[in-house]
Amino acid sequence: MPNDEVVRALWKALDEQDFDLVREVLHADFVCEWPQSRERIRGPENYIAINQHYPGVWRIYVLKVVAGEDEVVSEVEVELTSDNGAVRQDRAVSFFKLREGKIVYLREYWPEPFAAPDWRSQWVEKM
Numbered sequence: 001m002p003n004d005e006v007v008r009a010l011w012k013a014l015d016e017q018d019f020d021l022v023r024e025v026l027h028a029d030f031v032c033e034w035p036q037s038r039e040r041i042r043g044p045e046n047y048i049a050i051n052q053h054y055p056g057v058w059r060i061y062v063l064k065v066v067a068g069e070d071e072v073v074s075e076v077e078v079e080l081t082s083d084n085g086a087v088r089q090d091r092a093v094s095f096f097k098l099r100e101g102k103i104v105y106l107r108e109y110w111p112e113p114f115a116a117p118d119w120r121s122q123w124v125e126k127m
Contacts, residue, residue: 003098004067007074010103015060021050027102034108036099056082063091 001009006025013021014072027045041047045113057080064075078090090110117122 001068001101003070003072003101004065004069004098006098006101006103007065007067007072007096008062011060011062011074011076014051015053015058019052022048022051025103027099027104029099029104031104032106032108034110034123035108053102056080070098072098 010025034040059079061077063065093109095107
């Protein structure tokens with residue numbers, strides 16, 4: 001399977017909470033880093049456990065995937081419905097490295113949305 005399809009398969013598996021498929025696309029030496037919270041997750045089982053226990057229900061929409069020889073970058077939108085019914089939308093930018101057709105490394109950024117400052121409003125458009 002091409003590397004970009006491996007990454008798409010991961011996002012599909014996470015969207016459907018198919019943790020057996022998540023396990024299939026992660027390398028045994030898998031490491032995930034979340035620089036913003038300064039956390040490192042070692043091994044597929046720890047990554048899967050975090051996702052299995054994440055509170056609420058999510059949907060994942062793949063916005064973009066760019067693939068190189070052994071690296072892939074993706075941008076996704078995650079719509080999360082919390083246990084109290086509140087809905088929020090987050091974006092993630094993810095940098096993947098693959099080995100032997102599986103994801104061996106993931107560095108992921110989950111930036112918090114923020115209001116644009118007024119001082120630059122004359123030069124921008126609202127999205």
